[in-house]
Structure formats: C-alpha cells, structure tokens
Amino acid sequence: MELLEKYKTVRERSETICSPLKTEDYVVQPVVDVSPPKWHLGHTTWFFETFILQPNVTGYTEFDPQYNFVFNSYYESVGSRVIRTDRGNLSRPSVEEIMQYRRHVDHAMEKWLSKPIPPALEPLLILGLNHEEQHQELLYTDIKYILGHNPLMPPYDRNRATIASNGHPQExxxxxxxxxxxxxxxxxxxxxxxxxxxxxxxxxxxxxxxxxxxxxxxxxxxxxxxxxxxxxxxxxxxxxxxxxxxxxxxxxxxxxxxxxxxxxxxxxxxxxxxxxxxxxxxxxxxxxxxxxxxxxxxxxxxxxxxxxxxxxxxxxxxxxxxxxxxxxxxxxxxxxxxxxxxxxxxxxxxxxxxxxxxxxxxxxxxxxxxxxxxxxxxxxxxx
Structure with a gap:
C-alpha cells in the first residue's frame, strides 16, 4: 500500500470507530486511564502536525498554537501539557473544532504525500501511522469503559459481532x-x-x-x-x-x-x-x-x-x-x-x-x- 493510501486508510478508521457515538460521549473521562475520544482524535493529529508538518513542510500554517498544550501526551521535550487527569475537563476545543483540525492537518499531509518524501522521514511517518493505530485500540477500550460505566449501559453498536471461541480443544x-x-x-x-x-x-x-x-x-x-x-x-x-x-x-x-x-x-x-x-x-x-x-x-x-x-x-x-x-x-x-x-x-x-x-x-x-x-x-x- 502506498504511503498516501495508507495514511488515508488509517486516518479514516479512527473516525469510523467514533461514528456510533453521540457528541456527549466524546468528552467523558470516567477514570485517569481512560481518555475522552475527542482527545484521541486531536492527539493523533497533533503528532503529524508537530513531528512532520511543522519542522519539514515549508509554509505550513499551524492550526492553533494552543493545541500543543492541549494534545501533547507525555513528550517532555515538546513542552508543557494538560495533565492526564484533566483531559475530561476540556469542553473546548469542541468536537467540531477537532474535526476541523483533522481536516486541516490531513489536507497538508496528503498534499505532502502526493509527492516523493525524503527517505529519512519515511520511518517517522510509519511510526506516526502505527501510533494512531495504537490509539485506535485505545479508542475502542476507552469507549467501552465510558459506555459500560454509564448506568444505562447503552450499546456501542448492536450490529457489531462479538469475538467467539476459536473452537479448538485445549491441549x-x-x-x-x-x-x-x-x-x-x-x-x-x-x-x-x-x-x-x-x-x-x-x-x-x-x-x-x-x-x-x-x-x-x-x-x-x-x-x-x-x-x-x-x-x-x-x-x-x-x-x-x-x-x-x-x-x-x-x-x-x-x-x-x-x-x-x-x-x-x-x-x-x-x-x-x-x-x-x-x-x-x-x-x-x-x-x-x-x-x-x-x-x-x-x-x-x-x-x-x-x-x-x-x-x-x-x-x-x-x-x-x-x-x-x-x-x-x-x-x-x-x-x-x-x-x-x-x-x-x-x-x-x-x-x-x-x-x-x-x-x-x-x-x-x-x-x-x-x-x-x-x-x-x-x-x-x-x-
């Protein structure tokens, strides 16, 4: 799979995972180990903006300078950040604004990837894609925790199949x-x-x-x-x-x-x-x-x-x-x-x-x- 196609596939999958959610579900943080879904969407976008676009793409315009503080996770060398326990206290940026942020960064990334990229940057790009895939797994686990600890216990997706036994006898x-x-x-x-x-x-x-x-x-x-x-x-x-x-x-x-x-x-x-x-x-x-x-x-x-x-x-x-x-x-x-x-x-x-x-x-x-x-x-x- 070409890098541009891979990039689009990974980025689209993150939003597909969140598609069954109501807007209010994006903001909840029941415990410190769970991050709000909208934070995951912003943080994975921040990774590409911070480590690829800003230092390597001439003329790139940062979406919002304050987002480095909001979406930095644990990278001390990149600057201060909202502490993990407070991610659920962030009513802003809104879900709509974070989606706009994703569109802004995706547009710049897709334009950059439409041409041959420096070979030295390819490992960093691949790391960024795998980083987002890690957060896709966290999105599933965090969403399940958020919905599973709501007293209404709402389903995430009634049509999603659950995993079944592999059917093999124990040996x-x-x-x-x-x-x-x-x-x-x-x-x-x-x-x-x-x-x-x-x-x-x-x-x-x-x-x-x-x-x-x-x-x-x-x-x-x-x-x-x-x-x-x-x-x-x-x-x-x-x-x-x-x-x-x-x-x-x-x-x-x-x-x-x-x-x-x-x-x-x-x-x-x-x-x-x-x-x-x-x-x-x-x-x-x-x-x-x-x-x-x-x-x-x-x-x-x-x-x-x-x-x-x-x-x-x-x-x-x-x-x-x-x-x-x-x-x-x-x-x-x-x-x-x-x-x-x-x-x-x-x-x-x-x-x-x-x-x-x-x-x-x-x-x-x-x-x-x-x-x-x-x-x-x-x-x-x-x-």
Missing amino acids: WIDMPAGIYDIGYQGNGFCFDNELGRHQVSLGHYAISSTPVSNADFLEFINAGGYTDFRYWHAEGWDWVKTREIKAPLYWYYIDGQWQQYGWQGLQPIKPEDPVCHVSYYEAAAYAAWKGFRLPTEFEWEAAADKFHWGQRWEWTESAYLPYPGFKKAPGAIGEYNGKFMVNQMVLRGASEVTPPDHSRKTYRNFFHPPLRWQFTGIRLAKS
Whole structure:
C-alpha cells in the first residue's frame, strides 16, 4: 500500500470507530486511564502536525498554537501539557473544532504525500501511522469503559459481532529446553522495544494451545477464588479487598445469571468465549488456583507459531524491561517506550480491537498489574 493510501486508510478508521457515538460521549473521562475520544482524535493529529508538518513542510500554517498544550501526551521535550487527569475537563476545543483540525492537518499531509518524501522521514511517518493505530485500540477500550460505566449501559453498536471461541480443544504444547531467538528481525515496522534480537535459554515447559475461557474462569469464581488469599500476590490481595473485586470487569450477577457488558449492551456470558478484562493479579491468581503459572514473555514468543493467538492480549510473568543493547532514540521520539520500563508487566499477542496488520509475535504491550480495561486474557503454562 502506498504511503498516501495508507495514511488515508488509517486516518479514516479512527473516525469510523467514533461514528456510533453521540457528541456527549466524546468528552467523558470516567477514570485517569481512560481518555475522552475527542482527545484521541486531536492527539493523533497533533503528532503529524508537530513531528512532520511543522519542522519539514515549508509554509505550513499551524492550526492553533494552543493545541500543543492541549494534545501533547507525555513528550517532555515538546513542552508543557494538560495533565492526564484533566483531559475530561476540556469542553473546548469542541468536537467540531477537532474535526476541523483533522481536516486541516490531513489536507497538508496528503498534499505532502502526493509527492516523493525524503527517505529519512519515511520511518517517522510509519511510526506516526502505527501510533494512531495504537490509539485506535485505545479508542475502542476507552469507549467501552465510558459506555459500560454509564448506568444505562447503552450499546456501542448492536450490529457489531462479538469475538467467539476459536473452537479448538485445549491441549498442552510441549516445548523442549534450548536456546531460542527473541526479538524482531526483518525489514518491516516494529517498535523500538522489540529490537535487540537476542538469545535466551529456556528450560523445558509446556504452554496451553488455547486461552482460558469464561467457563474456566467461572469455576475459579464459584470455588471462592476471589476470597482465598493463598492464590494471590500480596498486592493483588490488597487490591481485591480494597476494591471489593469479585469478577472480571464488566461482569454482573443479575437474577441468578452472570451477564457481561459488550458492544451490544448487557448480554449473558458466553461460556466458550475467552475470558476478558482481567488484571495481571487475577491472571496470576487463576493460574495458581489451577496449579499452573503464566508463561514468561520469552516462552510465549518461542511457542507463538504453534498456537492461535490474537483474541486477547495475554498477560505474561515478565516485567517490562529493555532488551540487551536497547537505546533510546534522540529527541522526542526517544520518549516513546523506554521511559515506561518500570513497574509494568508485559502482555503478548493482540486482541479483537487491534487494527489489521498491527500485530506481531514480537509485539510487547505493557500495563500496570491492576489495569483491566484493555482486552486482556490468560494463557497458562507449566514447567
């Protein structure tokens, strides 16, 4: 796909994701981890304006100089910004003005892309497109949180199909002890945290061919898994007690039946579907209850060609750390991943809301252990 066509496709998809929303839905920020949809639309636009158009396109006119403060996310080298917790307090710029901002930047970008661009800028453009695709996944997760925490629990899209089980029986995939290559290798795109291909020594292990299902997790709930400290990390047990956690996010026990909020509103749990919206704490506790464990990210990657993945982001037992030889890029782009390599756990795979062609077996997602608003699930391993 040519760069101009790719650019148009990615930009249009962000707005398509938001098309079922009412105007009021664009502004809501229920918790700090969720950003208002209109902020995502503005921030992804700001990326192209700030890092490509302003420094590289002669005669480009900035849409609004104040937008750098509003839509900068965490790039300290680019200047001050609205703190994350206050994004939902911004009634202005309006949704209409942000759409005008997108048109302004898209017009300039499409004009720039209609001619050959300097080869040195192509990696930055590709990064910008992948950055917007990351925010497309966040748009889905944030929209679901916004609507799912409205007492009316309105559906996002009644015609949107929900993910179903892959239909394969659970088996254990045996992996021999040995030296395995880890990390991205090739000529395509990857994020900097995937680089530094290296070898790791793994002992003999086995990994499940399928993720944990809703039915599997219901057994944990019914066995009192949320009330037995023996299966939980200390932090996880404190989290369960403090937050009074009794089930995955969006699960509700109503009239003697478990129901789950999804794209079509509140629906009965489908036992065969992979469990979703669980924290690392819950994933680790479930694994301990079963007498198994979570795989390390290296075990997951080494075996990834042997099982079906991509329904849920899968928690691993690995802390988010740099690979050997990792170096931050110079300037603002160097703030992209490396600054977050502390107090987070790695997830592997992809999910039902990951954009097309945006996943790789080397992709390293990462979140803090208690978070579960993403489409996170569980795959078991054993030694």
